[in-house]
Structure formats: C-alpha cells, structure tokens
Amino acid sequence: xxxxxxxxxxxLWTITAxxxxxxxxxxxxxxxxxYKKALEMGVEKQTIKAVIKSSVTFSIVPSxxxxxxxxxxxxxxGLPYGWFRLSVIGSVSYELMSANMALNxxxxxxxxxxxxxxxxxxxxxxxxxxxxxxxNLFFNKKIHMGTxxxxxxxxxxxxxxxxxxxxxxxxxxxxxxxxxxxVNLLTxxxxxxxxxxxxxxxxxxxxxxxxDFVLVFSMIVAMASSVLWDKxx
Amino acid sequence: MDKNVIKVVDEKTYYDQMHRIGFCVLGIAIIIFFxxxxxxxxxxxxxxxxxxxxxAAGGLCAIFVPLGIAESFVEVPVMGSSYYISLVTGNVLNxxxxxxxxxxxIANLRQGTPAADAVAGxxxxxxxxxxxxxxxxxxxxxxxxxxxxxxxxxxxAATYVLPALFGxxxxxxxxxxxxxxxxxxxxxxxxxVPFIVCIILYLIIPELYEALEGIIMxxxxxxxxxxxxxxxxxxxxxxxxxxxxxxxxEAAAE
Numbered sequence: 001x002x003x004x005x006x007x008x009x010x011x012l013w014t015i016t017a018x019x020x021x022x023x024x025x026x027x028x029x030x031x032x033x034x035y036k037k038a039l040e041m042g043v044e045k046q047t048i049k050a051v052i053k054s055s056v057t058f059s060i061v062p063s064x065x066x067x068x069x070x071x072x073x074x075x076x077x078g079l080p081y082g083w084f085r086l087s088v089i090g091s092v093s094y095e096l097m098s099a100n101m102a103l104n105x106x107x108x109x110x111x112x113x114x115x116x117x118x119x120x121x122x123x124x125x126x127x128x129x130x131x132x133x134x135x136n137l138f139f140n141k142k143i144h145m146g147t148x149x150x151x152x153x154x155x156x157x158x159x160x161x162x163x164x165x166x167x168x169x170x171x172x173x174x175x176x177x178x179x180x181x182x183v184n185l186l187t188x189x190x191x192x193x194x195x196x197x198x199x200x201x202x203x204x205x206x207x208x209x210x211x212d213f214v215l216v217f218s219m220i221v222a223m224a225s226s227v228l229w230d231k232x233x
Numbered sequence: 234m235d236k237n238v239i240k241v242v243d244e245k246t247y248y249d250q251m252h253r254i255g256f257c258v259l260g261i262a263i264i265i266f267f268x269x270x271x272x273x274x275x276x277x278x279x280x281x282x283x284x285x286x287x288x289a290a291g292g293l294c295a296i297f298v299p300l301g302i303a304e305s306f307v308e309v310p311v312m313g314s315s316y317y318i319s320l321v322t323g324n325v326l327n328x329x330x331x332x333x334x335x336x337x338x339i340a341n342l343r344q345g346t347p348a349a350d351a352v353a354g355x356x357x358x359x360x361x362x363x364x365x366x367x368x369x370x371x372x373x374x375x376x377x378x379x380x381x382x383x384x385x386x387x388x389x390a391a392t393y394v395l396p397a398l399f400g401x402x403x404x405x406x407x408x409x410x411x412x413x414x415x416x417x418x419x420x421x422x423x424x425x426v427p428f429i430v431c432i433i434l435y436l437i438i439p440e441l442y443e444a445l446e447g448i449i450m451x452x453x454x455x456x457x458x459x460x461x462x463x464x465x466x467x468x469x470x471x472x473x474x475x476x477x478x479x480x481x482x483e484a485a486a487e
Contacts, residue, residue, distance in 0.1 A: 086368055132301025
C-alpha cells in the first residue's frame with residue numbers, strides 16, 4: 001500500500017477516532033473529579049463557573065491556531081493521523097519535522113513515499129515525544145511533592161519558594177517575546193495595554209465580570225493587532 | 234472572587250489521589266500513543282527496521298527527550314497534578330499553562346495549595362476539551378474552512394499567539410499579590426539577575442534560544458531560588474499572610 005492509502009485508510013480513521021474518544025472520556029472524568037474536589041475544599045460554585053467560562057472563551061482563539069495547523073499537517077501526513085497528533089500530544093512544527101526526518105531516512109519524498117515510510121513516520125513521531133513523558137509518568141509526583149516540601153517549616157518562605165518556579169519560567173519565556181522586537185514586541189505590548197484598559201474599565205463601570213475576560217479580550221485584540229504590525233513593519 | 238472559604242484538607246491524601254489518577258490517565262494515553270503505530274505497522278505489514286528507526290527518530294529523541302524532561306522540572310511545580318492531563322493533550326505553554334494561571338487569578342488562589350491544584354485542573358481539562366472539539370469541527374469542515382484557515386491573516390495571527398497571551402499574563406506577574414490573600418513584597422527583585430542572564434543568552438544564541446528554553450528555565454530556577462532566599466533572609470522580600478490581615482482587622486476592631 002502507498003503512503004497516501006494508509007494515511008487515509010478506514011483503519012487509521014477508526015483507531016484514531018477511538019483513541020481520541022478515550023482521551024476525551026479521561027478528560028471528562030478528570031474534570032468531574034477536580035470539580036468535586038474544588039467544591040469539597042470550599043471553592044464557590046460561582047467561582048468555578050467563572051473559571052470554566054473564562055477557560056472556554058480563552059481557549060477558542062489559540063485552538064483556531066491549532067486547527068489552522070491541521071490544514072498544513074493533513075497535506076503531509078493525512079487527515080486522520082494529523083487530527084490524532086494535534087488532539088493529543090503533538091504540535092505542527094514537531095510533526096512536520098518528524099515526517100521530514102522519516103522520509104529523509106528512506107531518501108524518499110511525499111510523491112514517492114510508500115506504506116513503510118508512513119509506518120516509520122508514525123513511529124518516529126510517537127517516540128520523540130512519548131519517551132520524555134514516560135519520565136513524567138514516574139517522576140511527576142516526586143518533583144511536585146519535592147517542591148511542595150520547600151519551606152514547610154516557615155509558611156512565609158514556603159509562599160516565596162513556591163513563587164520562584166513561576167518567576168524562573170517567566171524569565172526564560174518572556175525574553176524572546178520582548179527582545180525579538182518587531183511584531184513580537186508590539187503584540188506583547190498591545191496585549192498588556194489592552195489588559196490594563198479592560199481592568200480600568202471594569203473598575204470604572206464596576207463590572208466585575210469583565211475581569212474574568214481580561215485574558216480573552218487582550219489576546220484577541222493583540223492577535224488582531226499582530227496582523228496590522230506585520231503589515232506596517 | 235473573594236468569597237471562597239477554603240477548608241483545610243489533608244494535603245498528602247489529596248495529592249496522593251490526584252497523582253495516582255494522573256498516573257493512570259497518562260499511562261493509558263501512552264498505551265494509545267504506541268498502539269496506533271503498532272496497529273498500523275502490523276496490519277499493513279510495515280514494521281520499521283531498527284536501523285531506519287534510529288536514523289529517523291534518533292535525532293528527534295536526542296533533542297526532544299532531554300528538553301521535555303527539563304521543561305517538566307519547571308512546569309510541574311507550577312501546574313501540579315494537572316500536568317498529567319496537560320501532557321496527554323499537549324499545547325502546554327500556549328494553552329494549558331496560561332489557562333491554569335488565569336484560573337488561579339480568577340479564583341484568587343495561591344499556587345501550591347490543593348484548592349489551587351483542583352481549580353487549575355478544571356481549567357486545563359476545559360481548555361483541552363475546547364481544543365479537541367475545535368479539532369473535530371476542523372476535521373468535519375476542513376474543506377469549507379480551508380480558505381479561512383490558510384489565509385495570510387490567520388497564519389500571521391497564529392504566529393503571534395504567545396506574545397498575545399503573555400503580554401496580559403505578564404501584568405498579573407508584576408503584582409505582589411500572588412493569590413489567596415498572600416502578598417509577597419519585592420519578590421520581582423529575585424528575577425532581575427536571571428532575566429539579565431536570559432537576555433545575554435538570547436543575544437548570544439538567538440537561533441538556539443527557543444530550542445533550549447527548557448534547559449534555560451532549569452538554569453533560572455536555582456538562580457531565582459537562591460536570590461529569593463538571600464533577600465528573604467535579609468528582610469528585603471517580605472510576606473503578608475492572609476491570617477495576619479484578619480488578626481490585624483480583629484485587633485483594630487477591639
């Protein structure tokens with residue numbers, strides 16, 4: 001069978017759909033569990049509703065970017081496996097890189113690729129990402145509990161030490177966004193400015209609900225502005 | 234959202250249960266990840282040779298395995314037990330992490346507590362469901378949506394998702410209020426030196442910086458941690474706990 005025949009085969013459609021369905025069931029189970037736990041611990045229903053509402057609205061726009069990636073990926077690896085990889089662990093750039101490396105290993109291209117090339121590509125996509133999460137399977141708890149123990153004797157130092165991880169993460173993440181300059185920097189600044197304006201507006205109008213949507217609105221405006229900055233620069 | 238009266242729960246019991254469930258969820262997901270290439274290669278009689286696999290996947294593993302492990306040392310403490318479900322559904326930095334940070338801000342909960350862990354879990358699960366649903370819609374409507382999704386406007390906007398997200402989140406990070414009524418004064422001082430180090434690294438290796446981000450994050454942890462400890466001990470970084478505010482209010486009332 002050829003690469004394209006396997007990539008669009010009914011077997012692949014079936015097993016990827018089953019795989020995604022199992023993942024969705026697990027997410028729903030986990031959501032229900034967290035919801036119950038949060039209520040038990042005294043988090044108000046209203047607060048949880050606000051979190052859910054904000055998470056839904058916030059996730060839509062970045063998800064459009066993921067769906068847009070599917071268009072590119074489907075051309076290379078077919079729709080069913082592209083759908084599966086992006087619904088689970090994958091990212092467009094990683095999957096394209098792995099597909100390319102698999103085809104290069106066999107000295108083939110998309111036009112000449114056979115079924116064996118598809119199998120090799122599927123395996124290399126799986127291995128590159130999954131091996132590191134096998135580490136997480138066994139060490140997440142150790143890392144998490146280890147960091148929670150920091151500053152156990154001193155509550156105040158405990159709060160400071162927990163905060164250090166977030167600060168470290170932000171230091172590393174923010175630098176390329178700010179220092180790449182150009183559209184990156186302008187989009188970043190637009191998002192920050194819009195966030196300030198919405199917060200001020202919420203305060204002035206006494207519209208507390210607006211605070212739950214600061215991230216959504218600032219992200220949408222900033223992404224729209226990136227198109228303008230891109231044209232201007 | 235200050236109405237929450239958070240009950241004290243046995244942290245060990247809570248985290249043990251959540252990690253046990255996370256372990257099962259991630260374990261099942263890993264089986265699914267491997268099952269698909271296994272079924273395909275067996276059914277179509279195309280099991281890859283080890284030598285081909287080494288050439289095709291060796292380079293990828295050499296890059297992505299250490300990076301994935303490095304990132305987890307920074308992301309696990311921030312995301313807690315919701316990290317398992319984040320790994321299953323991917324898009325950690327551009328969706329799950331911002332979703333969790335946003336949720337803690339809305340619920341006014343401090344990271345590192347069971348209540349914050351559960352609320353972060355809700356936001357991560359909801360975010361994962363939205364992406365999955367959007368992808369289903371994308372698959373069903375790929376042909377009519379293709380012109381829109383592959384238009385230059387969407388491509389450009391999609392390129393700048395991260396700065397659009399983190400510009401807003403950055404402001405929240407600037408505040409001394411870390412949620413749950415805890416205020417850490419001058420905490421950002423500890424980030425100055427690591428931030429400068431990151432800038433220097435970025436200027437020296439701009440092309441490699443993003444590929445090595447996980448390693449750079451790991452380098453930043455001990456720097457931020459040790460500087461925070463020094464400044465805390467010297468009394469430069471100070472902390473107001475919520476119980477102190479309540480006691481002060483009660484004393485004032487008396």
